[in-house]
Amino acid sequence: MILRNIAIRHGRRALAAPLPTSQLRSLSTETTTLPQQTDLLPPTFSNQSTLENSAESGPKQLRITQRLGQAKPYHRAKKDPQIKRDFQLKKTIERTTGKLGALVEPHYEPSQLLVDPPTPQDVTLELLMASQSHLGHATSQWNPANSRYIYGVRQGVHIISLEETAAHLRRAAKVVEGVAYHGGLILFVGTRKGQSACVVRAAEMAGGCHLFERWLPGTITNGDQILRRCRMKAIDQHDKELQGYDDKIENWQALKPDLVVNLNPIENYLLLHECSLNNIPTIGVIDTDANPTWVTYPIPANDDSLRCMQVIAGVLGRAGEAGQKRRLAAAESGEVTWLPPPNLGAPVSEAEKIKRNELKKEAILKKRKADHEAIEQSKVTAAQRELGDFDDF
């Protein structure tokens, strides 16, 4: 479709304006005949009109073509080696002279709680206070069941007693460590925005599982359906993977966590309910508006502060890490701190599997043969009976 009016209004101006580089790039500018530099007239006003309007002048001498002829060809993602050299130089300077200068006082670095989380021994009231774990909700939103954890009211906001927080956090850390020591499966859940990093880190340290998106209702109560495609593996007391359990795993029911750590119990009531149906203990961060009876081991703290969540998840993750370490050390010295699940048994080797299959095949063949014989026999007897009937006549 020809847009005549638009071209009349804007065409000239658009042609007269210098083309932006982004357009020049898309043209690839490979004109088959490049303008001859000798043919070009200096771009004065008088020359301009002669160039554009005279019939004698070739099209390659026009202003627009000249400009395009001068444009540099574009290369995608120029491989300029200078960038690499500069970057390496920067790294060298940082490495050599980066630590020079005044001593930096201890200060809060946001990423530090993820890189090097505090251990249960590092939990102090100062740390908890600094991470704002004492701030509760407005007094009107409180759940009276939390009154035992509340220190007081300040400016209409409940203040959580940090002594209670520290005590409960240490107790929860003990629980996590114990479960990890006995080879339990720990699930860390934090489904609020921004909690994913600390949840994943804690699960990584404690050797457990993480969940930072919506809890799919029924993952525990209907796990056989929901987790049908999720793979599992068999490991020994040294956490080495074992072969020969494929058949068992195929028919094994979905795994259930042995401990669930939840950073936002208010949004995850269904998860906690499923846990209680399956007798799975839970640890939860209880703010002043949450119900502490939803979880087995509450930790009264401010669940709206990401920094507080990082501290709590970090401490619990560290506790899990210590438990795992202790378990592996015990396994090294010959003690196994857990019992295998009933009916799992020893692995089946390939040769044994083939042997079993052969036995099964043989049994089937034998049965088929027996059936066949029985049918033949019945036919024979039926025929005899018929003959007998004839004899009666």
Add this chain to the structure above:
Amino acid sequence: MKIAWLPAGVVEGVRCACLPRKMPLRPLIGQQTFFPGRRQLSTTPVRSASASITAASPISFVGGDKKNSGDATYKDATDEIFYARLVPYSPSYFTAQPYFIDDVLEVEKLAQKYAALPVVKRADAPRIAWITLMEYRDIVGERVNASKYKKVLHVLQRLNQIHPTVMPWDVKKKLKQYTRNINPYKNVPKPGIVDEGGRAIGVGKRKSSTARAWLIEGNGEVMINGKTLSEAFGRIHDRESVIWGLKATDRLDKYNVWGLVEGGGTTGQAEALTLAVAKALIAHEPALKPALRRAGCVTRDPRKVERKKPGHVKARKMPAWVKR
């Protein structure tokens, strides 16, 4: 084939046939085979010979002090027990889409690790055709949310912007994993050629008309089917249409046009010639393409006569409504 959308009963079989990755194939609960000993199915308790009352095994005093230390430890010496337990293959087990979540975490980890590397502008980064959501669903075998996959692609785009001279190999590997096998951006139209005689041909279509136009440097003569422009087209509007590409770029007196056009009516023929002339002009001067596009000479008008439908008088016209 979009395996993930097939009916649930078919999915597993097809996927096992298609995928190189080993998939756990567990029967549905309804079809689950009986697994003796796993669950007590009969309600009446069965007392087997082994379950009858037996004396406790003699107490071993070998590791006695350890057993009394409070920790419930089980000695390795009880050698009937084979120590094995089942654990999730991936820490994302309880998300129900472990492959996808692991992928997301891996990509995010890379982005975080190489956040400080120098980058190029987004437009300067090499253009990559990412695998589509459907292809990705087939690869991971999970129902991946479109918006979540978009977020992954966003992070990958950021990784792709790392300057090519400092691009780490693991990022390259990851990007390759998400790149389509076929690169559609390599598929560019061939540029027109100007032959030895200085002629360039362009082909254009509009409605039912087809036009070929040869463009040669000259002084503005136009011949259509052996006739001059005014003989070929009676309407001034049509005459203007034929040479619109040249007029919009101030090239009227710089080229001669020799055109052949057939089929359709006058408007169709004229506008088919517009396209043909514009294409031939681009062959001479590729730099004029944006100007010609703005003038509306580059795009093929796809509109055609709409077909007549049954029950209609014409394409859309309905018969008049009659009372009974």
